[in-house]
Amino acid sequence: MTHQVRAVVAKGKGAPVSLETILVPDPGPGEALVQVQACGVCHTDLHYREGGINDDFPFLLGHEAAGVVESVGEGVTDVAPGDFVILNWRAVCGNCRACLRGRPWYCFNTHNAKQKMTLADGTELSPALGIGAFAEKTLVAAGQCTKVDPAVSPAVAGLLGCGVMAGIGAAINTGNVGRGDTVAVIGCGGVGDAAVVGANLAGAARIIAVDIDERKLATARTLGATHTVNSRETDAVEAIRELTGGHGADVVIEAVGRPETYKQAFYARDLAGTVVLVGVPTPDMKLELPLIDVFGRGGSLKSSWYGDCLPSRDFPMLIDLHLQGRLPLDAFVTETIALDDVEKAFERMHGGDVLRSVVVF
Ligand SMILES: NC(=O)c1ccc[n+]([C@@H]2O[C@H](COP(=O)([O-])OP(=O)(O)OC[C@H]3O[C@@H](n4cnc5c(N)ncnc54)[C@H](O)[C@@H]3O)[C@@H](O)[C@H]2O)c1
Ligand SMILES: [Zn+2]
Ligand SMILES: [Zn+2]
Numbered sequence: 001m002t003h004q005v006r007a008v009v010a011k012g013k014g015a016p017v018s019l020e021t022i023l024v025p026d027p028g029p030g031e032a033l034v035q036v037q038a039c040g041v042c043h044t045d046l047h048y049r050e051g052g053i054n055d056d057f058p059f060l061l062g063h064e065a066a067g068v069v070e071s072v073g074e075g076v077t078d079v080a081p082g083d084f085v086i087l088n089w090r091a092v093c094g095n096c097r098a099c100l101r102g103r104p105w106y107c108f109n110t111h112n113a114k115q116k117m118t119l120a121d122g123t124e125l126s127p128a129l130g131i132g133a134f135a136e137k138t139l140v141a142a143g144q145c146t147k148v149d150p151a152v153s154p155a156v157a158g159l160l161g162c163g164v165m166a167g168i169g170a171a172i173n174t175g176n177v178g179r180g181d182t183v184a185v186i187g188c189g190g191v192g193d194a195a196v197v198g199a200n201l202a203g204a205a206r207i208i209a210v211d212i213d214e215r216k217l218a219t220a221r222t223l224g225a226t227h228t229v230n231s232r233e234t235d236a237v238e239a240i241r242e243l244t245g246g247h248g249a250d251v252v253i254e255a256v257g258r259p260e261t262y263k264q265a266f267y268a269r270d271l272a273g274t275v276v277l278v279g280v281p282t283p284d285m286k287l288e289l290p291l292i293d294v295f296g297r298g299g300s301l302k303s304s305w306y307g308d309c310l311p312s313r314d315f316p317m318l319i320d321l322h323l324q325g326r327l328p329l330d331a332f333v334t335e336t337i338a339l340d341d342v343e344k345a346f347e348r349m350h351g352g353d354v355l356r357s358v359v360v361f
Contacts, residue, residue: 001026002023002024002025003023003024003025003026003033003137004021004022004120005021005022005024005135005137006019006020006021006022006135006136006339007019007020007021007022007060007132007136007339008020008060008061008062008134008135008339008342009022009058009059009060009061009119010048010049010058010059010061011057011058012057012058013050013051013055014049014050014051015049016343017049017061017342017343017346019339019340020119020120021120022060022117022118022119022125022135023118023119023120024117024135024137024138024139025115025117025139026071026073027071027072027076027139027142028073028074028114028115029073029074029075029076030073030074030111030141031072031073031076031113031114031139031140031141031142032069032071032072032073032076032079032140032141032142032144032145033069033071033072033138033139034065034067034068034069034070034085034087034133034137034138034139034140034145035067035068035069035070035361036062036065036066036067036133036135036136036137036138036361037065037066037068037158037360037361038065038066038067038153038155038157038158038336038358038359038360038361039062039063039065039133039134039359039361040064040065040155040158040159040161040163040190040333040356040357040359041062041064041337041342041345041346041349041356041357042162042190042356043163043189043190043191043280043349044063044129044162045061045062045063045128045134045342045346046349047280047282048061048128049061052283056126057126058119058123058125058126059125059127059132060117060125060126060127060128060132060134060135060138061132061134062128062131062132062133062134062135062359063087063089063127063129063130063131063132063133063162064133064158064159064161064162064163064164064356064358065086065131065133065138065158065161066084066085066086066087066148066154066155066158066161067084067085067087067133067154068082068083068084068085069081069082069085069145070137072142073142076142078142078143078145078147079142079147083145083147084147084148084149084150084154084157085145085146085147085148086145086146086148086157086158086160086161086311086315086319087133087140087144087145087146087158087161088145088146088161088309088311088315089129089130089131089161089162089306090105090107090110090309090310090311091110091111091112091141091142091143091144091311092107092110092111093107093109093111096108096109104310105173105308105309105310106305106308111141111143111144112127112130112140112141113127113130113139113140114141115139117132117135117138117139129162130144131144131161133158134339134342134359136361146311146312146316147316148315148316149316149319149320149323151323152323153330154360155333155336155358156322156329156332156333157319159190159329159332159333159356160315160318160319160329161315162306163189163190163191163194163332163356164190164191164194164197164329164332165307165309165311165318166191166194166304166309167190167191167192167193167195167196167197167198167253167255167307168194168195168197168198168201168307168318169304169306169307169308169309169314170191170195170198170276170278170304170308171183171195171196171198171201171202171204171251171253172198172199172201172202173304173307173308173309173314174276174302174303174304174307174308175195175199175251175253175274175276175302175304176251176274177198177202177203177250177251178202178203179202179204179205180204181202181205181249182205182206182208182244182249182250182251182270183195183199183207183208183249183250183251183253184207184208184209184210184240184251184252184253184268184269185199185207185208185209185210185220185225185252185253185255186231186236186252186253186255186256186261186264186265186268187211187254187255187261187279188209188210188213188216188219188220188225188255189216189255189349189355190332190355190356191255191278191279192211192216192220192253192255192256193209193216193219193223193331193355194332195253195255195278196209196220196223196224196225197224197327197328199224199251199253200223200224201321201326201327206226206244206249207225207226207227208225208226208227208228208239208240208243208244208249209221209225209227209228209229210229210230210231210236210240210264211228211230211231212230212231213232213352215352215353216352217229217230219331219355222331223328227243229243231264236264236268237264237267237268240252240268241268244270247270247271248267248268248269248270248271249268249269249270249273250269250270250273250274251269251273251274251276252265252266252268252269252273252274252275252276253265253276253304254275254277254278254279255278255279256279257277257279257280257281257282258279258281258285259281259285259286259288261279262275262277262279262281262287263287263289266289266293266297266301267293269297270299271298271299272297272298273297273299274299274300274301274302275300275301275302276302276303276304277301277302278303278304278307332355332356333355333356333358334354334355334356335354335357335358336357336358336360337357337358337359337360338360339359339361341357345357345359
């Protein structure tokens with residue numbers, strides 16, 4: 001059987017998204033069909049629409065989602081119809097060189113659904129991050145479904161599926177923030193604020209939030225930032241150094257994805273400190289740094305893919321912490337919207353008005 005559902009599609013570079021009826025096949029071997037209950041609007045969706053990821057239009061957007069498994073294909077044993085799940089874009093294969101070395105959070109061969117979802121005329125869709133969840137139903141690999149406690153609200157849970165996990169993980173997994181560390185986060189949107197929350201959870205002594213928008217800094221303060229720097233008015237590197245005894249922070253997390261903010265992160269860390277790049281640059285961006293500084297400042301320069309998370313390990317744990325009142329994930333849901341409001345939500349994101357707009361079905 002093929003399911004006809006409404007979905008948000010980006011048809012061409014830079015063009016506004018449109019609401020389309022798409023065709024979703026029943027799950028084949030290893031696949032699951034999920035009734036989407038909520039899906040957040042992430043900056044990466046906008047990158048797709050702008051052609052900043054690749055040119056495989058049309059894209060079925062949406063990838064920060066939670067929902068209920070409707071049916072599963074042959075051989076699926078880990079999830080069953082009725083399970084409440086967060087969708088992930090790291091269904092680990094178990095066989096690639098990363099998995100075999102015991103580092104599945106780097107898995108180089110993650111699974112997605114094999115069958116294609118299409119437009120009504122049969123044109124194949126490219127689902128954003130192999131998910132495509134601005135749709136009433138979506139087809140994924142069963143391993144992309146991670147079961148969590150259904151007591152959590154779907155709008156909150158879905159955010160862990162991408163941006164919030166990327167940010168928390170950038171701090172606790174990639175940056176390995178520990179008790180007493182000083183941390184700076186450059187760019188305090190959904191991802192950067194989640195890094196603030198992650199640094200707080202890990203016991204950082206000082207958390208410096210940097211943004212060019214006062215509203216974002218105000219939110220970062222409510223989420224655990226101990227200091228804020230408006231880098232439109234103040235030199236971010238100098239300010240971070242001043243707040244860390246003149247040395248720079250132990251861990252600096254870049255959550256914008258631009259060469260100039262990466263440079264700030266590079267120079268705002270202490271000697272032998274760590275830079276974590278979680279912001280996603282576009283293919284045309286270039287970085288120029290004196291090689292002597294790369295050597296002379298030591299430490300490590302890391303990228304964080306999806307917060308180096310392992311969904312099966314991290315999602316249930318973080319949802320449990322949230323339900324215990326120890327992780328303010330609900331603060332990331334600025335507004336809930338309808339499926340046909342995604343284009344408006346992009347504008348609001350662009351205007352810096354929201355941490356996350358979440359489509360609720
Ligand atoms: N690595 C991953 O796995 C992963 C996952 C999800 C998203 N991302 C990326 O993370 C980045 C942030 O995503 P988001 O959803 O939080 O976006 P967002 O638009 O909500 O937030 C970006 C923030 O950066 C601030 N900013 C912009 N220019 C700045 C500058 N020059 N200096 C300081 N702050 C500046 C903005 O005011 C805003 O608060 C994006 O590049 C997104 O694609 C990465
Ligand atoms: Zn693998
Ligand atoms: Zn995302």
